[in-house]
Amino acid sequence: MTPYGMASQSQVKNQQLWWQSGIIYQIYPRSFQDSNADGIGDLQGVINRLDYLKWLGIQAVWLSPIYPSPMADYGYDISDYQGIHPIFGSMDDFDQLLEEVHQRGMKLILDLVPNHTSDQHPWFLESKSSRDNPKRDWYIWKDALPDGSEPNNWLAMFGGTAWEWDETTQQYYYHAFLKEQPDLNWRNPEVREAMMNVMHYWLKKGIDGFRVDVMWHMVKDAHFRNNPINPDYQPHQATVDQLLAVYSTDQPEVHDIVRQMREVLDAYEERMMIGEIYLPVHKLVTYYGENGSGAHLPFNFQLLNLPWNATQLAAAISQYEGALPEYGWPNWVLGNHDQPRITSRVGLQQARVAALLLLTLRGTPTIYYGDEIGMQDVPIPFSEVQDPQGLNMPDKNLSRDPARTPMQWNASTYAGFSSEKPWLRLSSTYRRLNVESEKDNPFSMLTLYKRLIDLRQKELSFTAGDYIPVYSDQQILAYKRTHENAPAFLIVLNLTHRPAYFKPEHDAFKGTIVLSTLPEEEGQEVDSYFALSGDQGIIIRLH
């Protein structure tokens, strides 16, 4: 069978960069480790847990925002791009964190939120102070329509209209998210310059890259045309999905900005940029930029949204491989702070299969904190919901809190996360599902992750090899990973709970199971036809 995306596969073989061969681990700082007994995670807490991350085998830590913020959207509403929020610590704590990450041979990636600021950011306070303030045009201000209504029909991601009326200056401003998160006007060169300076500030400090928030939102249609109605809207969806975001997002001019950001990064050594982009694959890949002048890793979120079905996944993987430009390095994401956890989407047993998939596909994997111990979405009583997305659309069960609960380190009170009551409640199962209890259990999720990571990181076929689809049916997904003369691997995943037969039509092979979701099966010799248990995934080293 023909490998997909051959050119890019061979191009990178001999000179892999850290963000290509290594694994990224996302930390939601509020929930990782508290060090000062206020129930909220902080930077010293992260420092205290770096040895765990080193042990796990990840290469880079991505921190969700740690900057000063009124926390209307839990840090994604920034009021100072060059500071540290006191709940997370000080700039000295940050400098120490960066140094300690680097001492351990790891990398640090910060969240950059360039699309919008907090409404408390000095830029916005100036901008809204009067129509002729020099920063007026830094944000998106528009007159009301003659009847007083909003300038167009655009909707906010967190519910309601995306336009907020300002009584003082008698204009509307645009906010793609909360009204406390006004969008910057990226068509204004001063805005561009200000944000590039923010990037320089952190890069000079020595951080290794940025994850750029809602990259595809940064530029809006120059004429602010109405978005069309979404003919496929379902009532359970967020209200913003009533319209197709044709004019409010993904405008061609965004690529100039991404290129400019990339130029900033390229002035430093070995830095990288991730783009948060929820778009169909054919559009997603345009964010690599012409000749690779854009994002290094436009986040590939397909595993978050696709139905958990072998043929669908097989098709999506090959479509993605086929759509990648020659210079585009792939990546895969299984969870983040905005989505239900993988265990809650596909169940605990299939989450083990998903781990095999994430860590054996071609490209950089991103692990969301806690997924490696099988954390599940925690039911949060409505009276305790904190996420504005959940609060603003209460009948739709869209709160992101369940996937943001404190990390479960051990069986002590508050799971070793804090000595005081955490900001968000813990899972009731933390006494048995935690790092300490799982570390030495050969059947735990953590052991599975650890062994998968060890295997992946030592075998070139996984980090640098080709992806070759082998077989898929309504139960099974199978593919090979090969790299020149290095040992080749066949991965066979049963995405259902029932036993299944692996019966590839053309491929004859022999091999040894080196890793299985059922460790009892490891060491077995297999050849062309065999049966798998329900929820089983195996990695076979081919002879």
Ligand code: NOJ
């Ligand atoms: C995407 C972030 O991941 C999400 O948490 C946030 O609410 C929005 N962007 C707005 O910044």
